[in-house]
Amino acid sequence: MSKTYGFTTTILHNDRQKAVEFGSLHRPVHTSVAFGYQDARQLASVFQGKEPGFRYGRQGNPTVAALEDKVSKMEDGIATLCFATGMGAIGALFQGLLRAGDHIVSSSFLFGNTNSLWQTVAAQGCSVSFVDATNADNVAAALQPNTRLVFVETIANPRTQVADLERIGALCRERGVLYVVDNTMTSPYLFRPKAVGAGLVINSLTKSIGGHGIALGGSLTDTGLYDWSAFPNIAEAYKKNAPKQWGMAQLRAKGLRDFGASLGPEAAHHIAVGAETLALRMERTSANALALARMLEADPRVAAVHYPGLASHPQHGIASSLFKAYGSLMSFELKDGIDCFDYLNRLKLAIPASNLGDTRTLVIPVAHTIFYEMGPERRASMGIAESLIRVSVGIEDTADLLDDFQSALDA
Structure with a gap:
C-alpha cells in the first residue's frame, strides 16, 4: 500500500x-508440495537463491x-x-x-x-x-x-x-x-x-x-x-x-x-x-482481564493476583510505558484452605485447558500440569505457588465472566 x-x-x-x-x-x-518450472534454468536459479520462487513445501x-x-x-x-x-x-x-x-x-x-x-x-x-x-x-x-x-x-x-x-x-x-x-x-x-x-x-x-x-x-x-x-x-x-x-x-x-x-x-x-481481528480481540480480552484482575485482587479469599495492569504489579510502570494494553494473561493464588481443583470445577464458563489467546476463557492449575515436570524447587525459583491458577481471558461479556469467577468463590 x-x-x-x-x-x-x-x-x-x-x-x-x-x-x-x-x-x-x-x-x-x-496444498501442492512441489512447484514446477517450464524452464529448468529458472528452477536452478531459484534453488541457488538468484531469483525468488518456491522450491519445495518444506521451505516455503x-x-x-x-x-x-x-x-x-x-x-x-x-x-x-x-x-x-x-x-x-x-x-x-x-x-x-x-x-x-x-x-x-x-x-x-x-x-x-x-x-x-x-x-x-x-x-x-x-x-x-x-x-x-x-x-x-x-x-x-x-x-x-x-x-x-x-x-x-x-x-x-x-x-x-x-x-x-x-x-x-x-x-x-x-x-x-x-x-x-x-x-x-x-x-x-x-x-x-x-x-x-x-x-x-x-x-x-x-x-x-x-x-x-x-x-x-x-x-x-x-x-x-x-x-x-x-x-x-x-x-x-x-x-x-x-x-x-x-x-x-x-x-x-x-x-x-x-x-x-x-x-x-x-x-x-x-x-x-x-x-484480521487481532486488534479487536486484544482490546476486548485486555479489558476483560483488567476487570477480572481488579475483582480478584479485592477479594479476601484470594492471596495474590499477578497482572501487569494492576498498580500493585512490580513492573506496572514498565508495562504502562511500553504496551498499548496489558494483555489477556493473568494468574492468581487462592488463600490456604481453598482447594484450587475444587474452585476450578465450580467455574461454569472458564474451561480447564492448556492453550492461551483463545476467544474463550481458559484456566489451568499451573504447578500440577504445565510446570509439574520441572519440580518444586525450580517452580519456587520462578515464583510459581502450588495454588497458582493461570487464566487466559477470553472475549465473553465482562459481567458474565466476573460473575463466573465470583460465584465459584462464593460457593
Missing part, C-alpha cells in the same frame, strides 16, 4: 496488494508466504519465517544460529516448554545463564565474550513478570549481541519489540494472532536492526546477498529445510484469517 494505514486496515487488506486468483478476498490454500509455500508477509507488516519487520509451532520457531534459533561452545543469556521467567528447550540446549554443548530479566543489570552481569543472544519474553507466562525490555535492548545494542524477544503474550498489536531494539521477534501464532484455538503455528521476524555481518556463525553459503538477509537465509535453510519444522498451508490460512 502506498498510503500508510492503521494496524487492522493494513492486515485486513494485505492479501489484495498482490494479484489474487479470481479476485478472491483471501489468499487461496495452496504461497499460502504460508502470504502469512509471513502479514506478520512482517504486524511487527514492522523486513522478513518473517513461519514454523509449525511457536516452539518450532524458538528451536530454529538453536538449530540455525548456535554452535557448541556458544552462550545464551535467558530470562529465568519463561514458558515451561522454552525452559525445557534451553535445558536441552545446555546438554548439547551451549551454555545458558538464567537471570531475572526484570532488571537489565542482571543481564549485563551474565554476558560473556561467547554470548550469542539474549532471550526474553515481554510478559512471562504464567507469573506475568515484565522484562526490562528497553534497557536490555540498549545493552544488547551497545555490546553487539543479538536481542531476541518473544512477543506472544503481548502480540504485535499491543507492542512491537522493534521499538526496544530487538533483532528477532518470536510469536506463537497459535495464541492471540490466530486467536481461535484451531491451528498451531509460530513465527520468527527479522526487524532489520541487527547487523548480521557481526554474527560469527553465519556460513559462507548464506552470504551471497546483502548482510541484512544473511540471518533469515540461514534460518530458512537450517530451521525449515534441514530441521523440517514447517507450517502447513491449511494452518497458515486459518491463522491469516484469525489475524
Whole structure:
C-alpha cells in the first residue's frame, strides 16, 4: 500500500496488494508440495537463491508466504519465517544460529516448554545463564565474550513478570549481541519489540494472532536492526546477498529445510484469517482481564493476583510505558484452605485447558500440569505457588465472566 494505514486496515487488506486468483478476498490454500518450472534454468536459479520462487513445501509455500508477509507488516519487520509451532520457531534459533561452545543469556521467567528447550540446549554443548530479566543489570552481569543472544519474553507466562525490555535492548545494542524477544503474550498489536531494539521477534501464532484455538503455528521476524555481518556463525553459503538477509537465509535453510519444522498451508490460512481481528480481540480480552484482575485482587479469599495492569504489579510502570494494553494473561493464588481443583470445577464458563489467546476463557492449575515436570524447587525459583491458577481471558461479556469467577468463590 502506498498510503500508510492503521494496524487492522493494513492486515485486513494485505492479501489484495498482490494479484489474487479470481479476485478472491483471501489468499487461496495452496496444498501442492512441489512447484514446477517450464524452464529448468529458472528452477536452478531459484534453488541457488538468484531469483525468488518456491522450491519445495518444506521451505516455503504461497499460502504460508502470504502469512509471513502479514506478520512482517504486524511487527514492522523486513522478513518473517513461519514454523509449525511457536516452539518450532524458538528451536530454529538453536538449530540455525548456535554452535557448541556458544552462550545464551535467558530470562529465568519463561514458558515451561522454552525452559525445557534451553535445558536441552545446555546438554548439547551451549551454555545458558538464567537471570531475572526484570532488571537489565542482571543481564549485563551474565554476558560473556561467547554470548550469542539474549532471550526474553515481554510478559512471562504464567507469573506475568515484565522484562526490562528497553534497557536490555540498549545493552544488547551497545555490546553487539543479538536481542531476541518473544512477543506472544503481548502480540504485535499491543507492542512491537522493534521499538526496544530487538533483532528477532518470536510469536506463537497459535495464541492471540490466530486467536481461535484451531491451528498451531509460530513465527520468527527479522526487524532489520541487527547487523548480521557481526554474527560469527553465519556460513559462507548464506552470504551471497546483502548482510541484512544473511540471518533469515540461514534460518530458512537450517530451521525449515534441514530441521523440517514447517507450517502447513491449511494452518497458515486459518491463522491469516484469525489475524484480521487481532486488534479487536486484544482490546476486548485486555479489558476483560483488567476487570477480572481488579475483582480478584479485592477479594479476601484470594492471596495474590499477578497482572501487569494492576498498580500493585512490580513492573506496572514498565508495562504502562511500553504496551498499548496489558494483555489477556493473568494468574492468581487462592488463600490456604481453598482447594484450587475444587474452585476450578465450580467455574461454569472458564474451561480447564492448556492453550492461551483463545476467544474463550481458559484456566489451568499451573504447578500440577504445565510446570509439574520441572519440580518444586525450580517452580519456587520462578515464583510459581502450588495454588497458582493461570487464566487466559477470553472475549465473553465482562459481567458474565466476573460473575463466573465470583460465584465459584462464593460457593
